[in-house]
Amino acid sequence: MMDGIVIAAHGRHYLVHVEGERLHCVTRGKKSDIAVGDQVDIKRTSPDQGVIESFAERKTLLYRSDQFKSKLLAANVTQLFIVIATEPGFSDDLVSRSLVAAEAGGIAASLILNKTDVADLLPKARERVALYASLGYPVHEVSAKARPEDTVALLAPMLRDQSTILIGQSGMGKSSLINLLVPDADIATREISAALDSGKHTTTFTRLYQLADGNIIDSPGFQEFGLYHLSEGMLERAFREFQPFLGHCRFYNCHHLKEPGCAVLEGVHEGRIATQRHELYQQLVHESSQTIGY
């Protein structure tokens, strides 16, 4: 048996980094409950192949879900960087959903505002990120293209001894940032695609890059971040700014939707909770009631 870490996943195929080598691994049976970042026990079955026998208890698990099933994003992540930019415009819905997923998973979250060199759009972007900063999420301004050295100087120390996942909509500059932070990232990516995708390069994978002292996980850009798996109780706690109001509603089992005497709704009314955040909460409560089969 050998210890390894899963560096890429594609269906039931996994690439596992084991003792300086990369093995193409499968799980036993039909199970596909292994995620990038998992620490696994491997049994080698050929020079470059193996079987995953078991995985270690996870410190954290990040996932998203739709009505029918959940999809593992990554295991053992310690921090989430949400990459946004001055242009193209970013989605508040996706930012907040990512923050909720991080809160629910016990993962620290920060926003990375890229393309600050696009000066005419910077004030507007700053205005929009102010909401998240006011909730206590760190916001870091960078320019991967115009100020690469400054960007590395700022971000590299934050990666030390962390397992950091970057997520972002397409076009925000996530790949540019990864290429700055991970030497030879593009070569590693090509090798991973070749190993897992028979060289077709058609699929985008979640993949993990090992740094000297930490990991970076790149997730494919996605347009939707379903959180159907989160219960109402998890949701109310995942919205940080609800905290001071929880326990002060007239009804102990208040859903904070339209109940009389709801302290959270009062908070929205007084402007202490942003309307867009409460609207997302409502939407997520709705999603959580729509699950089928789990």
Ligand SMILES: Nc1nc2c(ncn2[C@@H]2O[C@H](COP(=O)(O)OP(=O)(O)OP(=O)(O)O)[C@@H](O)[C@H]2O)c(=O)[nH]1
């Ligand atoms: N002006 C400016 N452009 C940037 C910066 N960083 C990246 N870009 C550009 O933004 C575009 C998207 O960058 P990528 O790094 O490919 O973005 P991505 O988020 O990985 O996008 P996908 O590959 O579509 O997932 C490219 O044309 C980059 O050259 C920046 O700091 N400033």
Ligand SMILES: [Zn+2]
């Ligand atoms: Zn309430």
